[in-house]
Amino acid sequence: MSQPVPTIVDKFCEFESSRPGKLFLAEPVKGVYQTFTWQQAGNEVRRMVAVLQNMGLGKNDKVAILSKNCAHWIMADLAIAMAGCISVPLYPNVTPEALQEIIDHSESKAIFIGKLDNPDELRKGVPDNLTRISFPFYPNKDCLSWNELIKDVNGISGKPEIDPMSLSCIVYTSGTTGQPKGVMHSFHAMGFAVNTFLNSYPDIKEEIFFSYLPLCHVAERMLVECGTIFTGSTVYFVESMETFAKNLAHTNPTVFLAVPRIWEKIQEGLLKKMPQKKLDTLLSIPIVSWLIKKTIKKKLGLGNAKFVFTGASPINPALLKWYARLGLIIQEAYGMTENVALSHSNRRNAVRFGTVGQPYEGVEVRLGKDNEVQVKSDASMSGYYKEPALSAECFEDGYLRTGDEGSIDTDGYLTITGRIKDQFKTSKGKYIMPATIESKILQSPLIAQVCVVGSGMSSAIGLCNLSESAKQLNTETHTQELKEVLSAVNKTLEQHEHLSKLIILPDEWTIANGLLTPTLKIKRKMIDAAFGDKYESWIKMHDTIVFV
Secondary structure, eight states: OOSOOOOHHHHHHHHHHHSTTSEEEEEEETTEEEEEEHHHHHHHHHHHHHHHHHTTOOTTOEEEEEOSSOHHHHHHHHHHHHTTOEEEEEOTTOOHHHHHHHHHHHTEEEEEEOOOSSHHHHHTTSOTTSEEEEOTTSOOTTOEEHHHHHTTOOOOOSOOOOOTTSEEEEEEOOOTTSSOOEEEEEHHHHHHHHHHHHHHOTTOOSOEEEEOSOTTSHHHIIIIIIHHHHHTOEEEEOSOSTTHHHHHHHHOOSEEEEOHHHHHHHHHHHHHHSOHHHHHHHHTSHHHHHHHHHHHHHHHTOTTOSEEEEOSSOOOHHHHHHHHHTTOOEEEEEOOGGGTTOSEEOOTTOOOTTSOOEEOTTOEEEEOGGGEEEEESTTSOSEETTOHHHHHHTEETTEEEEEEEEEEOTTOOEEEEEEGGGOEEOTTOOEEOHHHHHHHHTTSTTEEEEEEEOTTSSSEEEEEEEOHHHHTSOHHHHHHHHHHHHHHHHHTSOGGGOEEEEEEOSSOOOTTTTSBOTTOOBOHHHHHHHHGGGHHHHHHSSOSEEEO
């Protein structure tokens, strides 16, 4: 183990004491911002710790959090840690069945329930014997009230002693590869990850963060929750996806993280208002170019952004270059739930588009069999909860096996070429790595989403959804341009990798229809389940561009 690092509890207590009156959490509720200073949050957290302890909850007891991002999500997480319990963060858009499965598997004894789109439906997945506590602003049926519980309680005092090697949380993966697994992380692993990240970005000091990606996802939790707490910063929340643009503009964050699909959506929105041709013209005029860039960034709410990140899934290098022309240098980072998202990142002023950057200090990297990326650091998980055999399979000589195929250049920049498990053989008997081909297809502004399929078939095909701008064109124009895209992509591929068709589907893949994970990654198995029975008939069609 490396040198001791502060835990999230150490850092919270430090800033609660040194910056009591500074704004810590700001959450819009029905358009009005509810604010909490470090001292006010500490007061609520400390009283909730006493409540949990009075309920008999303590060392090694699991307490779940089921809510969209809000101020009390972070307060609940801190209360769980300070009470000596283990937090189990849950996705707020899971099915009731998956919810119950995770609650049962984790052996959670209590659950905080907060901001949800469909509380009554999800309530079906919460066992009746569980202690249920409802967040302020979001009263839920059959729950104890947070405010009522803490009303007449004296909060704990001082800084609770936390064993850094004790279990901090069990984070269930979002299920791109099947059943969710409970990843166990110690306080030391979490603290090591945040500390290491901040050492790589020494300019991140007292910042303004914006929270909208699920806090139960490790990247948001580490960058936004822990980033805020470890730097004594302020975090603003989004009220809903409908108010996203308004909330972002109000916040004007200095640090901002988005997943690739969000960056694509922002681009689509911009091009709707200002077509690419007009944008190109304006950007080519020196003085106008500066003004346009400044105006766009300000309107997006990113006028003050010093650090802009992308992660969770691969992003198209062409999209990164597009944003760079607007003066937004997006730094791609790479990590997994299993290593607290700590592996590689592109540092400011040393960004290489198409790579996920260089390893953080204290992270060892090597390529194993099939060029599998393997990493070793103190941020690696303790294992999967109740899965010793599966946990052992994940490590080789102390290195965490990521399941990603990659290549490393002479300067240590890592390029991810795809998931090893995603590769498939057509009936020609040669392997195809879909991610590489998908990245090439996505360089076309016509395509918003793509999934390359073809296991055991005579050829691979690309299932696609059109971008918003492409939907404005007529089918005839589409067809010709898409034929050109298909031809151009095939010219860059080996013969056995050639796509015989692009299938244009009518409906976008979303979390709601089960085809994207909560972090907007494609669920390949679910796409196969939804469309697999049509693959062969599509292949037999005469046209190379098929509109469904």
